[in-house]
Amino acid sequence: MQTLMNMARNNMRQYSMIIALVFIMLLFQVLTDGILLEPLNITNIILQNSYILVLAIGMVLVIITGHIDLSVGSIAAFVGAISGMLMVTYNVPTFLAVIISLLIGALIGAWQGFWIAYVKIPAFIVTLAGMLLFRGLTMIVLEGQSIAPFPESFKKMSSGFIPDISAGGSLHILTIIIGLLLSLILIFNEVKNRRTQLKYGFEVTPSGIFITKLIAFFAIINVFAYILALYEGIPNILIILGILIIVYTFVMRKTVVGRHIYAIGGNEKAAQLSGVKTKKVTFLVFVNMGVLSALSGLIFAARLNAATPRAGNLFELDAIAACFIGGASAYGGIGTLPGAIIGGLVMGIMNNGMSIIGLGIDWQQAIKGLVLLAAVAFDIYNKNKAL
Amino acid sequence: MSEILLEMKSITKEFPGVKALENVNLKVKKGEIHALMGENGAGKSTLMKVLSGVYPIGTYTGDILFENNVCEFKNIKQSEDLGIVIIHQELALVPDLSIAENIFLGNEQAPKGFINWNETIHKTTKLLSQVGLTESPTTLISNIGVGKQQLVEIAKALSKQVKLLILDEPTAALNENDSENLLNLLIELKNQGMTAIIISHKLNEIIKVADSITILRDGQTIETLDVHSGDINEDRIIKGMVGRDLTNRYPSRTPKIGDVIFEVEDWNVYHPQHRERKMLDNINLHIKKGEIVGIAGLMGAGRTELAMSIFGKVYGQKITGTVKINGKEVQLNDVSQAIRNGLAYVSEDRKGNGLILMDDIRKNISLPSLPKISKNNVINDNQEIIEAESFRKKLNIKTPSVWQIVGNLSGGNQQKVVLSKWIFSGPEILILDEPTRGIDVGAKFEIYTIINQLANEGKGVLVISSELPEILGICDRTYVMSEGRITGEVDRKDATQENLMKYMTKSRG
Numbered sequence: 001m002q003t004l005m006n007m008a009r010n011n012m013r014q015y016s017m018i019i020a021l022v023f024i025m026l027l028f029q030v031l032t033d034g035i036l037l038e039p040l041n042i043t044n045i046i047l048q049n050s051y052i053l054v055l056a057i058g059m060v061l062v063i064i065t066g067h068i069d070l071s072v073g074s075i076a077a078f079v080g081a082i083s084g085m086l087m088v089t090y091n092v093p094t095f096l097a098v099i100i101s102l103l104i105g106a107l108i109g110a111w112q113g114f115w116i117a118y119v120k121i122p123a124f125i126v127t128l129a130g131m132l133l134f135r136g137l138t139m140i141v142l143e144g145q146s147i148a149p150f151p152e153s154f155k156k157m158s159s160g161f162i163p164d165i166s167a168g169g170s171l172h173i174l175t176i177i178i179g180l181l182l183s184l185i186l187i188f189n190e191v192k193n194r195r196t197q198l199k200y201g202f203e204v205t206p207s208g209i210f211i212t213k214l215i216a217f218f219a220i221i222n223v224f225a226y227i228l229a230l231y232e233g234i235p236n237i238l239i240i241l242g243i244l245i246i247v248y249t250f251v252m253r254k255t256v257v258g259r260h261i262y263a264i265g266g267n268e269k270a271a272q273l274s275g276v277k278t279k280k281v282t283f284l285v286f287v288n289m290g291v292l293s294a295l296s297g298l299i300f301a302a303r304l305n306a307a308t309p310r311a312g313n314l315f316e317l318d319a320i321a322a323c324f325i326g327g328a329s330a331y332g333g334i335g336t337l338p339g340a341i342i343g344g345l346v347m348g349i350m351n352n353g354m355s356i357i358g359l360g361i362d363w364q365q366a367i368k369g370l371v372l373l374a375a376v377a378f379d380i381y382n383k384n385k386a387l
Numbered sequence: 388m389s390e391i392l393l394e395m396k397s398i399t400k401e402f403p404g405v406k407a408l409e410n411v412n413l414k415v416k417k418g419e420i421h422a423l424m425g426e427n428g429a430g431k432s433t434l435m436k437v438l439s440g441v442y443p444i445g446t447y448t449g450d451i452l453f454e455n456n457v458c459e460f461k462n463i464k465q466s467e468d469l470g471i472v473i474i475h476q477e478l479a480l481v482p483d484l485s486i487a488e489n490i491f492l493g494n495e496q497a498p499k500g501f502i503n504w505n506e507t508i509h510k511t512t513k514l515l516s517q518v519g520l521t522e523s524p525t526t527l528i529s530n531i532g533v534g535k536q537q538l539v540e541i542a543k544a545l546s547k548q549v550k551l552l553i554l555d556e557p558t559a560a561l562n563e564n565d566s567e568n569l570l571n572l573l574i575e576l577k578n579q580g581m582t583a584i585i586i587s588h589k590l591n592e593i594i595k596v597a598d599s600i601t602i603l604r605d606g607q608t609i610e611t612l613d614v615h616s617g618d619i620n621e622d623r624i625i626k627g628m629v630g631r632d633l634t635n636r637y638p639s640r641t642p643k644i645g646d647v648i649f650e651v652e653d654w655n656v657y658h659p660q661h662r663e664r665k666m667l668d669n670i671n672l673h674i675k676k677g678e679i680v681g682i683a684g685l686m687g688a689g690r691t692e693l694a695m696s697i698f699g700k701v702y703g704q705k706i707t708g709t710v711k712i713n714g715k716e717v718q719l720n721d722v723s724q725a726i727r728n729g730l731a732y733v734s735e736d737r738k739g740n741g742l743i744l745m746d747d748i749r750k751n752i753s754l755p756s757l758p759k760i761s762k763n764n765v766i767n768d769n770q771e772i773i774e775a776e777s778f779r780k781k782l783n784i785k786t787p788s789v790w791q792i793v794g795n796l797s798g799g800n801q802q803k804v805v806l807s808k809w810i811f812s813g814p815e816i817l818i819l820d821e822p823t824r825g826i827d828v829g830a831k832f833e834i835y836t837i838i839n840q841l842a843n844e845g846k847g848v849l850v851i852s853s854e855l856p857e858i859l860g861i862c863d864r865t866y867v868m869s870e871g872r873i874t875g876e877v878d879r880k881d882a883t884q885e886n887l888m889k890y891m892t893k894s895r896g
Contacts, residue, residue, distance in 0.1 A: 255764050256757045256765075
């Protein structure tokens with residue numbers, strides 16, 4: 001019982017996030033008369049939020065190191081414009097254009113990372129400058145016009161679905177199979193982990209709870225896959241997103257560089273004196289942010305099927321809000337990747353739900369603002385109580 | 388003289404799961420300096436927080452009588468209005484404001500809502516002369532040293548018509564001169580009729596200034612001693628604090644000294660911002676295997692700067708000179724290189740430079756040694772837990788598990804985490820900068836034991852310390868620094884406080 005209480009307390013924040021997400025989903029499920037969780041709408045939510053979630057992945061790393069990036073929306077727009085120029089104006093092959101675009105993102109990240117990590121200019125200022133700079137450059141590249149349409153192969157990235165093995169059926173079979181496989185791999189991994197921990201004689205989750213957890217995992221993944229299969233199956237973008245989430249979660253949790261990123265945000269001086277190359281790691285975090293901003297810009301351009309000067313407007317704020325709702329600390333050192341994703345989903349589902357019930361954009365903004373404040377206030381309240 | 392100014396009766400304060408104070412009684416007479424002593428975690432600070440209203444009425448049980456009136460403070464403001472002022476260990480001054488602005492912060496001389504600067508400056512000048520400072524009231528706090536900042540805090544307290552001044556570890560960050568100054572000032576203020584409560588770990592200081600001593604242990608009052616009654620000495624106080632006789636404050640050890648393991652030759656370092664300012668001037672030193680070498684010196688002598696310039700050139704610029712390990716010259720251009728070459732540096736600023744307070748023990752211990760417990764950059768977290776757990780047991784870190792957040796540990800336990808962290812990194816040479824600062828007597832003994840053990844394993848240990856008894860107690864040989872130079876080298880058999888002090892104060896001829 002003691003361990004149970006401890007576990008609940010330690011993971012309070014994560015559980016409360018998930019509970020909040022479920023609550024918001026149920027709320028809008030009722031308010032929208034069941035439209036929210038319809039297969040078509042679920043697919044839509046994924047497509048609509050993919051570019052914000054990609055940004056949130058990069059942003060949570062930036063925030064964990066104790067910085068912020070205000071320029072991601074402008075970078076996304078700029079890279080979108082460049083990709084438009086390459087693919088539409090100069091007919092560069094899609095694959096090559098995507099690679100060039102991502103490299104440009106990396107370069108921009110390196111540019112900002114240099115000022116932040118090596119010259120020690122506060123990230124707020126560097127990226128505020130970047131926000132203006134790259135918005136301006138976007139308009140210069142586009143000459144104030146939109147570029148369209150993109151080649152079919154590029155559009156597929158944001159609006160396509162994975163092919164099915166047996167055409168014709170109303171159910172997307174491959175999606176179901178992937179869901180099953182994923183959930184089995186996950187369960188296998190969890191069981192293996194628990195075995196090792198038991199072997200070492202560590203305290204583990206009591207088996208009752210463990211099994212319940214596994215069943216819940218299994219159910220969620222497969223129900224989700226089933227819903228997607230009812231429509232067109234897994235969107236391509238979800239595959240990209242899924243890989244990013246898994247890779248980055250692994251990096252942050254299990255690798256040396258992940259630990260170094262947390263250490264820098266926790267206490268930069270102590271990290272430096274422990275042999276962490278603080279400047280280099282900070283620099284790389286911004287390079288990474290640049291690449292993900294570029295990817296986000298590409299996804300958005302592909303979804304819109306146009307590169308526009310206004311693209312990416314306010315993306316940075318949505319991404320930052322996702323991280324903070326997901327439990328990241330503005331002072332650095334604290335935050336998780338799954339948290340940021342859940343935070344992004346909370347925002348995304350609220351946007352979607354409020355749109356369906358016909359709430360104006362004015363009210364949507366106001367409510368989102370309050371939710372952000374409430375989430376962080378709840379966090380701080382919990383922390384104070386814990387002391 | 389024997390009138391009672393403050394009486395705290397059966398104070399009990401509980402935190403979730405812990406009884407921090409249990410039926411504590413404290414009587415302070417008017418016009419005395421009353422020392423509150425006890426090991427870390429004995430409840431001294433908690434008691435003072437109850438007194439000053441940080442913990443409001445209702446969160447504790449028991450009575451506070453001040454000038455024979457029952458007090459029920461709801462916040463700090465109310466206790467300050469009665470003349471109870473507390474100066475915390477971490478000074479509460481704003482670095483970018485002037486002395487005058489700081490002294491009257493929250494108490495601005497603004498009769499009509501506008502600040503009367505002439506009045507402010509005038510009053511500040513008077514207060515400063517009272518505490519023996521000659522600085523201009525418009526000097527920024529960031530431009531004066533810690534010792535003077537402490538005096539400004541006292542001036543600030545005086546500006547509030549203080550009747551009872553509480554000082555929490557006032558000399559912890561001060562060097563001997565500044566401490567001496569501060570203590571003399573306290574005695575002078577006492578002679579002018581002020582009452583003070585002082586919390587300190589430094590026994591010699593307490594014996595010098597205090598009239599009575601109340602000892603707390605495990606949240607309970609053990610005894611109140613009258614210093615003037617005669618037979619009060621350091622051992623007597625320690626006995627009260629730890630509950631047993633501590634016959635030897637430094638564990639004994641027979642040094643087994645081997646070959647030279649570490650040499651620094653012709654080491655010159657310039658100030659990181661001012662290119663022309665030479666901070667370290669032609670330093671030469673060596674450490675042998677199994678030897679504990681001390682570096683003594685006053686604050687500002689350049690000891691920490693020396694350590695940090697050697698340890699991966701973290702401090703300074705235009706660094707010249709050579710470092711040899713086992714006779715072979717090595718390059719230590721950044722910290723990770725220094726670690727790979729077998730160096731470890733335990734910082735004097737445990738919280739600021741040594742630990743990541745928001746992380747748990749396990750992560751703090753493994754941080755410099757992650758390559759050791761990972762394969763292809765992937766951390767083996769099971770192994771990490773096992774290693775951390777073994778250090779928790781070996782160094783007796785008093786906490787139920789390695790999942791404990793380091794920020795919640797006491798100073799002594801935090802220091803053990805830092806030591807674990809650096810022992811785990813597998814060094815041959817350890818530089819320990821003020822390894823026992825702010826740590827209670829019992830934990831100090833444990834730290835010394837660990838240091839001895841490291842030396843016995845054949846490692847070279849360099850100990851930087853401001854406490855001369857500590858240098859005398861544990862070091863085989865001591866370098867003395869003054870103004871960025873080594874002014875003396877003293878063997879254990881020749882070392883006395885007097886001759887160390889002589890070298891420490893030797894200035895450039």
